[in-house]
Amino acid sequence: MTSFLLNKGIYLPHLELTENSKIEVLSAQRRVIIPLQQHIGKGCQPVVKAGDSVKEGQKIGKSDGFVSASVHSSVSGRVIEVKEWLHPMGKKVLSVVIESNGKDEGFKENKSADKLGRDKLLSIIKEAGIVGLGGATFPTHVKLSPPKEKKIDTVILNGAECEPYLTADHRLMLEYSSEIVKGLKVLMKIVNAKNGFIGVEDNKRDAIKAIKKEVGSDNNIKVVSLKTKYPLGAEKMLIKELVGRVVPLNGLPMDVGVVVNNVGTAKAVYDAVYLGKPLIERVVTVTGNVNEPKNVMVKIGTLVRDLVKECGGYKGSPKKLIMGGPMMGIAQSSDNVPVIKGSSGVLVLGDAEEPEERECIRCGKCVDYCPMNLMPITIARFGRAERIKQAEEYYATACFECGICSYVCPSKVPLVKWIKYAKEKIRESKEGGVK
Amino acid sequence: MANQDFSVTVSPHIFDKSSKKRIMGYFLLALLPAAGYGVYFFGARALFIIVVSIVSAVLTQVLMQVLLKRKVKVDGSAVATGLLLGMILPPTVPLWMPAVGAFFAISIAKWAFGGFGYAMFNPALVGRAFLVAAWPALMTAWINADGVTAATPLWALKAGGVKMASYSELFIGNIGGCIGETSALLLLVGGLFLMVTKIIDWRVPLTYIGSLFVLAYVLGKDPVFQILSGGLILAAFFMATGYEGMPLTKKGRVIFGVGCGVLTVIIRLYSGLPEGVTYAILLMNGFSPLIERWTRLKPFGFVEKVNKNE
Numbered sequence: 115m116t117s118f119l120l121n122k123g124i125y126l127p128h129l130e131l132t133e134n135s136k137i138e139v140l141s142a143q144r145r146v147i148i149p150l151q152q153h154i155g156k157g158c159q160p161v162v163k164a165g166d167s168v169k170e171g172q173k174i175g176k177s178d179g180f181v182s183a184s185v186h187s188s189v190s191g192r193v194i195e196v197k198e199w200l201h202p203m204g205k206k207v208l209s210v211v212i213e214s215n216g217k218d219e220g221f222k223e224n225k226s227a228d229k230l231g232r233d234k235l236l237s238i239i240k241e242a243g244i245v246g247l248g249g250a251t252f253p254t255h256v257k258l259s260p261p262k263e264k265k266i267d268t269v270i271l272n273g274a275e276c277e278p279y280l281t282a283d284h285r286l287m288l289e290y291s292s293e294i295v296k297g298l299k300v301l302m303k304i305v306n307a308k309n310g311f312i313g314v315e316d317n318k319r320d321a322i323k324a325i326k327k328e329v330g331s332d333n334n335i336k337v338v339s340l341k342t343k344y345p346l347g348a349e350k351m352l353i354k355e356l357v358g359r360v361v362p363l364n365g366l367p368m369d370v371g372v373v374v375n376n377v378g379t380a381k382a383v384y385d386a387v388y389l390g391k392p393l394i395e396r397v398v399t400v401t402g403n404v405n406e407p408k409n410v411m412v413k414i415g416t417l418v419r420d421l422v423k424e425c426g427g428y429k430g431s432p433k434k435l436i437m438g439g440p441m442m443g444i445a446q447s448s449d450n451v452p453v454i455k456g457s458s459g460v461l462v463l464g465d466a467e468e469p470e471e472r473e474c475i476r477c478g479k480c481v482d483y484c485p486m487n488l489m490p491i492t493i494a495r496f497g498r499a500e501r502i503k504q505a506e507e508y509y510a511t512a513c514f515e516c517g518i519c520s521y522v523c524p525s526k527v528p529l530v531k532w533i534k535y536a537k538e539k540i541r542e543s544k545e546g547g548v549k
Numbered sequence: 550m551a552n553q554d555f556s557v558t559v560s561p562h563i564f565d566k567s568s569k570k571r572i573m574g575y576f577l578l579a580l581l582p583a584a585g586y587g588v589y590f591f592g593a594r595a596l597f598i599i600v601v602s603i604v605s606a607v608l609t610q611v612l613m614q615v616l617l618k619r620k621v622k623v624d625g626s627a628v629a630t631g632l633l634l635g636m637i638l639p640p641t642v643p644l645w646m647p648a649v650g651a652f653f654a655i656s657i658a659k660w661a662f663g664g665f666g667y668a669m670f671n672p673a674l675v676g677r678a679f680l681v682a683a684w685p686a687l688m689t690a691w692i693n694a695d696g697v698t699a700a701t702p703l704w705a706l707k708a709g710g711v712k713m714a715s716y717s718e719l720f721i722g723n724i725g726g727c728i729g730e731t732s733a734l735l736l737l738v739g740g741l742f743l744m745v746t747k748i749i750d751w752r753v754p755l756t757y758i759g760s761l762f763v764l765a766y767v768l769g770k771d772p773v774f775q776i777l778s779g780g781l782i783l784a785a786f787f788m789a790t791g792y793e794g795m796p797l798t799k800k801g802r803v804i805f806g807v808g809c810g811v812l813t814v815i816i817r818l819y820s821g822l823p824e825g826v827t828y829a830i831l832l833m834n835g836f837s838p839l840i841e842r843w844t845r846l847k848p849f850g851f852v853e854k855v856n857k858n859e
Contacts, residue, residue, distance in 0.1 A: 129563075278563070350850060363850040435555040440563040447557050463562060472569055473666040475626075476792040478750070479567070482799075487849045489797055512848040517561030524567040525666075531559040 122485045123343045123351070124518055126441070128317065129278035131407040132399055137285050139411045140424055146189055146415030147199050147452040148174065149209040153245040154252050155181030160210060166193045170219040171392050173243075174210050183253040184243040188394035188413035189214035202437040202444060202451050209452070212415070221390040235304050235387060242386035243455075244393050248272055248347070248376035249438055251456035254383070257375070258304050260368040266305040268357055270367075270374045271298050273314035273321065274340050276347035277439025280459045282397040283377050285409045287314065287321035290381050291328040297380030298335065300387050305373055310335040311356045312377070315342040344441065345485055345516040349374050363512055378458075398457055402436075403429040403464035412453050418460055419449040434463040441517040469526040480519035480529055486512050490519035494529045497536030502543060505536035513537065573625025575748050577632065579739035580787060584636055586735050587728035591640035595728045599635030602647035606631030609655035617660065626665050630654055633673035633787060636729025637780060637827075638680070641690040650676035668793040670834045674784075674827050681827070691725045701726045703779045703823040719777035730780040740786030749790040752799060756806030757785040757813075764814045781813065784826035794834030796841035804840050808833045 151157035156179030162168055168187040175185035191214040199209035224230075230238075240255035260266060271294065275283040287294060298310050312329075314322045316339045326337045338356055340346050350361045352374060359370040367374050375383075378396060385391040394414050398421065401407040405426025412421060418435070422428060436443035437457055453460075480490040489508055496505035510533055519529040588596045610627035614620065631651050638647055654676030662668045681688045691701050701724065718724055720733045730736070743749040758776055765772040776782070785806075789795070795805050809829050816825025 124565075126563075354849075360850050362852050363848055365850070433556055434558075434562060436560075436562055441561045443560055443562065445557045445560070445562065446555055448554060461562075468556070468558060469564055473664060475569055475572070475666050476797065477572065478792070478797045481797045481846070485849065487846050489846055492797065508845065509848045509851075512850075515560065521561050521564055522567060523564075524569050524572055526564060526568075528559060530561065534559060 122483060122487070123345060124483055124522065125342070126276075126278050126344045126521075129440070130281050130284075131279070131401050132409050133281045133284055133318075135281075135285070135408050137289055137397055137409045137411055140413070140416065140421070143214065143413070143416050143420045145194070145211065145213050145417070146187075146413055147209050147211050147417060148185060148188065148415035149199065149201050149207045149452060149454055150175040150185055151201070151207045152185060152251060152414070152454045152456065153181075153183045154250065155179055155183075155256075157208070158182065158185050160196050160208065162187075162193050162196070162210060164193055164195045167191070168193060168212060170217075171221060171394060173241075173392075174212075181253055181256050183245050183255075184241065184392075185210075186243055186392040186394050187212055188415050190217045190219055191215045200448060200451050202446065202454055202457060204444065204447075223389055224387065227388045230387070232304050232306070235300055238386050239304075239383060242382070242392040244379060244382045244386060245455050246376055247378035247382060247396060247455060247458070249442070249456050249458055251454075254375065254379055257368075257373055258301065260305070260373075264368045265371055266307050266368060266373055267371045268309040268311065268373070269298060269302045269305060269307045270352060270356055270372060271310070271312040271377050271380050272347055272349070272352055272374055273312055273318070273325070273377045274347040274352060275318070275458075276315060276342070276344045277441050277443075277459075279401045279461050280399050280439045281401075282399045282409055282458050284318045284321055286381060286397050287318065287377055288324050291321075291324040293384040294377050294380045295325065295328045295335070296388065297382070297384035300383050301373070301375060301380065302334070307373070308334060309357075312337045313340050313346075313352055313356050314338070315340050315346065317342040344518065348485065348514060348516060350514075351485055363509075393455060396453070396455060396457065398453055399459040399461075400425040401459060402462040403432050404462050405429050414455060415452045417449070418446070418451050418453065421453060421460060422449060422462070428462060430464045432462045432464055436461040436463065441521065442515060471527055472525040474523075474525050474527050477524060479522045479524065483518050483522055485516060485518065486514065488513055490529045490533060491527070493536055494519075494527065494532035497532040497539070500539070502536060502539045505533075506540050510536045511540055570625065572748055573629060575743065575746055576629055576787075577625060579743045579748075580629075580632055580636065580729070582735040582739055583729050583732055583783065584632060586732045587636060587640070587730075590731055591728060595640045597644055598638055598640065598642060598647050598728060599632060601644050602635035602638070602651045603628055603631030605648040605651035606634070606655050609652045610659075613656055613660040613664075617664075619664070624665075627655060630659070630672045630676075633729075634676045636783065637673060637677050637727045639688060639691055639726075640728050642680075642687055646680055646684065646687065650680045653679045666793070669837070670831055671788050671791040671794050674788055674831050674834075678827050678831060701779070701823070703817070716773060716777060719774070724778070726778075727780060727783075730783045733777050733782045736782045736786060740782070743786065743790075749786065750795075750799070750802050752802045753790045753795060753806045753809075754785040756803050757789050757809045758782075760807040760810030761813055762810075764811055768814065768818065770814075770818070775814070775817070779817075779824045780826050784830060785809070788826075789830050789833070791834075794830070794837055796837050796844060798841060798844040798846055801837075801840045801844035804844065805833055805837060808836065808840075 158175030198206040201207040244254040245251040654672040658672035658675035762772040765775040812829035813825040
């Protein structure tokens, strides 16, 4: 097997606190705030209003765009209001505030799920509002509906949870291995793919074992143990590592006949198809400076503040609150934000180590380790100098912000920040230019 | 709990422990054995030259920061430039020379370009080049360990075609020359240390020395003598590898190293100068941005534009 990451990428410290903590189901909170935009693409229109009573799993936001996913109530209760609320992505988004009555409604199992056809399965996934749970939150039914000329032969499940601290996928693979493998089979059936891969990093041996056992003698599905090197969980790197194909620069996995889904997404697909349950909860790793770091099954819309309280509260004086992992996660200004479909972790850092920036010494480390083979410092300098055209010539838009350049920089130049800036300017100039 | 406010920064939120300080510290450490040997070999005068050079470099750094209204920070980079310059001066120079050389190196080669990270030419080499141009006689008064006037091996070779030192003398360092360049062995120890700790890119010294070896051999010269004599090893490991003057890309660094090797041989064999590393590296420093552009990296998944319709 060729190893793309032989020279690129880095080994990150092992900071996981919760890899041995069983997933705890968090009891529903009194109040949930469910944003109507939890995916890449077009937002949803609310179909409920203040005063309406809703049931767990009931659709509260409808999607009409193609790249869009419905939103469901994660609790039974009453809609208090529909208003703008702070979203983990940093802006305010129209959200439905629901007060729970504490009742579990239960869902209708589908006993004959195995016999369902491709179109029916696809519509179930669409109705269930499933999006990529790895963090990118791309609507899954769109991913599974490639144009006719794109033949898909391989479905990959991404179990290479490669950011330190996060263990949600790890525990999910260990405790829901059967659901994940069944979910994969559904995905393979939908795109009519012969091969299934589940790629798991070798620091989760127990998960590999559990999944392998579940796959059993199915020769179409391969469970592959991967080197624990960041960022192997990035789609393009994972595809190269597992099947040796290179996704073209501005292309998608489907251009090389592959569909990649997170293991959590596979479990959500199982829930929707077999249990009739839409995507209303997910596993979140709550870690760092909290008193009881845990993996918890959380209702979508639960406030991070309530979630942290359930994990024993903050330890010491927290300085930084991050949704996601330490490398790519988004720093939050407040804990008054809800858990959304893409929230894999809540990381609290007490010693917000904001290193002092010094001058670049041109050591070239950022270039050496960039998994996309970019020249981060060059792009960052152009970005900073507003020389947007040059930044684009150095392929700024190919950056997926894995954070390695900033991480390894001895002068601690905020490279990601300036590359992001350049990317944004490039996008603006494109939008302005097309008209 | 009240509305907790958190600091918001762009990812990533963790960092490795590498720092400019550590890089500079390792660099200085790697130079020490050879510098120490130079002092042992040539005596206290060599020590004074090095110290004056370092002090002048640091003072110039502070002066420039004050003049340019920057935050005054004494870091290892000025010390490194001063030490390097001291090591590439003959042990006979009057003490005002390292002072002037270091002033020139820091003020012109470094700060006139905008400071660390913006400089293009290796400051120590610029300082040396300036001194050679301004006071050529003083810069070529060579002695041996006994303080007796003696030519360096390369001078002797150029002047009369005499090989005045054996390989082992060259290797261990029992020869005349600049303060820090006599002991190939100790320089190699330091250089290897920097390669192993990944402070310097192994491509540069390897391609520099390798291309020099091959070219010297092809031209019928003794390649081992060419490598061990003069300042080549010091230059290949400690100066050609200077971050400011080499391309960021690996391919570019290979081209850079080969260029240094070829130019060194050409200058040594076909110019009026016996030693060529200073100008070879400075010239390649000048070419570095161009090489970097030629070798611009293609991102992962890059496909040459064929026809877009499938």
